[in-house]
Each structure stands twice: as structure tokens, then as C-alpha cells.
Amino acid sequence: MNGVAAIALGSNLDSVGGDREANLREAVERVRALGEVVRVSSFYDTAPVGYLDQPRFLNGAMLLRTELEPVELMRGLLGVERDMGRLRTGVVGKGPRVIDLDLLLYGQSVMSTAELVLPHPEMQDRFFVLEPLAEIAPRMVHPVLRVTVEEMLKRLKSGLG
Numbered sequence: 024m025n026g027v028a029a030i031a032l033g034s035n036l037d038s039v040g041g042d043r044e045a046n047l048r049e050a051v052e053r054v055r056a057l058g059e060v061v062r063v064s065s066f067y068d069t070a071p072v073g074y075l076d077q078p079r080f081l082n083g084a085m086l087l088r089t090e091l092e093p094v095e096l097m098r099g100l101l102g103v104e105r106d107m108g109r110l111r112t113g114v115v116g117k118g119p120r121v122i123d124l125d126l127l128l129y130g131q132s133v134m135s136t137a138e139l140v141l142p143h144p145e146m147q148d149r150f151f152v153l154e155p156l157a158e159i160a161p162r163m164v165h166p167v168l169r170v171t172v173e174e175m176l177k178r179l180k181s182g183l184g
Contacts, residue, residue, distance in 0.1 A: 026130040028087045028096055031152045033123040035080040038108055043081035050103060050122050057099040058089030064155035073117035084155035093129045097139045100124040131166040147175045
């Protein structure tokens with residue numbers, strides 16, 4: 024399989040590698056081992072969602088052309104998170120993190136397994152995902168909703184969801 028994946032990036036903690044922006048840039052560099060980075064969005068300063076008692080996030084998005092299957096790619100992204108110091112056990116869900124990499128879309132793939140759900144089940148409800156993704160892939164289509172990223176963002180802004 025050779026596909027284009029949309030990946031969300033987020034960070035709200037400093038690390039040994041630097042601040043939030045340095046963490047995002049480091050993650051992009053590390054993801055290059057998984058395929059060809061086609062585009063990277065600007066980074067957006069955003070308020071936390073869900074668990075609010077934490078620092079603000081810096082979010083972005085990237086497009087990756089890869090030969091990895093979706094589950095293999097997700098495992099690779101989790102490996103990047105782990106190698107950068109992301110802890111997933113013994114921490115608050117949706118809490119502070121050095122790096123967060125979410126596989127949003129993989130071409131027109133639709134799947135639901137214990138390891139991965141595609142498309143990402145909450146992407147259409149998240150400004151911090153859609154704004155950076157719309158910057159780099161406004162015409163990318165959600166395979167279930169059958170609307171573009173640009174349209175999802177427009178709907179979210181208008182309150183239509």
C-alpha cells in the first residue's frame with residue numbers, strides 16, 4: 024500500500040529537546056523515518072480540551088506519503104512518541120504531554136481495530152486538528168462523512184458540526 028496520511032501534532036510540555044515548538048519540529052524529523060513528509064502546517068497555540076488544568080498546546084498537522092500499512096504507521100508514530108518521552112500509563116487522560124501524534128486519515132481507509140480507528144473518530148469536532156489540516160490539505164476528504172477538511176472546519180465554525 025502506498026498512501027498519504029494526515030497526522031496531527033501536539034505538545035504542551037517542554038522536554039530535554041526544548042520547548043513545544045522544538046518538540047513538534049523534532050517529531051516531524053523523526054516521522055521522516057516512516058515515509059516522505061509532503062507538507063507541514065504552521066503551528067497554532069491552542070487551549071487544552073477535556074482536561075483543562077494544564078498548559079496551552081501548540082498544534083499542527085502534517086501529510087506523510089508512506090508505504091506502511093495504517094496499523095504499522097500508527098505503531099511507528101507511537102514509537103516516536105515513546106522515544107521522545109511520552110508517557111501513556113499512570114498519567115491523566117488528555118493531560119499534559121511532550122508530544123502527541125494522531126493518525127487522522129490514511130487515504131480513504133476506514134477501519135476499526137483494537138489498535139486503530141480510521142478516520143480518527145473525533146477529528147471533525149476539533150478546531151485544533153482541523154485548522155492546521157485545512158491549511159495544508161483543505162480538499163482532503165473524510166471517507167465516512169464524505170466532506171472535505173475545509174467543509175468540516177466551516178461546519179464546526181458555524182456550529183453545525
